Amino acid sequence: MSKKIFVSIVLLVSLVSFVVGQDSEADKLLLKVDRNLNPESYESYKKLINIEPSGRKKEFVLFTVKKGKDKVAALFISPASEKGRSTLRMEENMWLYIPNIGKPVRITSLQSVVGGIFNNADILRLDYAEEYFVKKSEEDKGMIVLYLKAKKKSVAYDQLKMWVDKKNTLPVKIECMTQTSMLIKTIHYKQVKNFGKGIKRPSVIETVSPLHKGYKSVMIFAGIKSRKFKDEVFSLSFMPNLDTLR
């Protein structure tokens, strides 16, 4: 009897070690994906293009700065109708500053300051590992598939399914889903480019959604550079002054 209990305990401990070990490896992989996508603190320029089924396009250019795990800010440079607007995210708190209004107002992650398929959480994205933990992982046709679950209810998408290229540890495709596993949008990472100083990552993100059939939103990256910022840059009072960082 005692031998059976001993064997059961050994098996259970082995299983737990295996599962924990696997999760830990998968979580490390997610952290590596984040670091390969961008340095922890950096500046970059992004062009967002909303494309309608007719082929008509609307473009926005943003200057983005990020510090650490939970601070991101973005300044609209064009078009003229949006110029001077800025957005700030600290953890799950988000604000929009419109020069004419003259003060920052709180916005929510599900809203979209640019219309189209990208919402505010897509534009002011934090590290994936900051918002999600790896529920499970598996191999599929030479890729690693990570099943991610949101750490908090306030995160825009409850579940993500991320296909990671094993060779360069970069995402290739992400499916964003609700709590009930309904697909909201699919993100495709494309055109891996060397930005210099060790930053080699996809320069284009394409997004489609079954909720907006025929529409597509594209984000193009340029000028990604590692850069240190003071914490005060990520504050409501600094939002009208983001342009001074360019």
Add this chain to the structure above:
Amino acid sequence: MSGEEEYSFDLSTIKKKPIEYNGYFEFRPTLSVLNKDSRTYFLSFYDVDEGTVINEYNFNLFLNLTYKKGFFSIVTTSNLIFTNTFSGWGNKISFYQAFLSLKPSNSLSFNLGKVRLKWGKGYAWNPVAFADRPKDPNDPELAMEGFVVFSFDYIKSFNGILKTISISPVILPVNESINTEFGSQSKLIFGGKIYFLLGDTDIDIMFLSGKDFDDRFGIDFSRNISSGIEVHGELSYISDLEQNEKISYLAGTRFLTRSDITFIFEYYKNGRGLSSEDTAEYYLKIDEAYQIYLHTGDATTLQLLKESTDTVFRSFASMSDYLYLRVSQKEPFDILYFTLSITSIYNLVDHSCSITPEIIYTPVTNLELRGKISFFSGVSGSDFGEKKNSLRLEFRGRFYF
């Protein structure tokens, strides 16, 4: 478009320049159906026969001009408007902002000149906006004129539950030609705002105080309680007023549904707002003045009342209790860059209201088209029942540059 399309992004097209400008040209025609039974109609048109419907054509040039060199900058915001009404052409140029700014570090900045301070978290009203002009709840996002101030901002961030603190003292000089809204005698008014990001909540504490001036104190807050819901509030206290007039407050929420409909809902208690008895007495005076004018041709009293009406009703919330509701849907029926909304302001004291459906469409980049129609409803003697229009139709075309 093929999935393999190559995209390009040339950074040289967005190079920063020392002098930058942007703004818009606007064409805004309006059509108003007059409420010929209202007292405000008597005041505006007692000696003019303009018919039942009046048209107005507004042409605006709104310009932001900035010069930056190092940590020094000059900022101006100006508005030039040409208006054609039944009485002819008119024009006006206004400097909404014109100030020098010094930003020696990311934590510190100084401003001197005409600046908008924009205190408060409310969408339609801001009882704590002690140093701002009242905004129009029918168009809260409209740019407004600032006041001449000297101010500075000091920002400090922390790790912990208190994440940010920002201290913004302000000095407003007042004399016969500057900041006359605060009096005509020469004096300095001192004030300031302290902002805290405490946990996930924005909190501001503000005050304004000076010689021969009612000291005022305020507090506001705002926080997101989920990925789609925001709540906010404001409370102001003005000394030297009657006990029941000292406190004003606002409570509001903004929430976004899964179907992308945004609701903004606010309740505003205006401590200095008029009661039904006050407005009844006031309208009685207008009736009497109008009778004097009809019998004697003397419009002196009507003119005096018109001036006081412009002052009292300029606050856009002349009475004590209001509700505000705005419901808007971005891109309904999958039409990109199209927003449909309806706004209602309800006076809880006399149960009158305004209802304004609105559409905004941006057919091409930098061109925004807006159409709205406002209906005013209420019995005689009520807030919205006494507006000079019973209906107002407005179109606005803006081209941004």
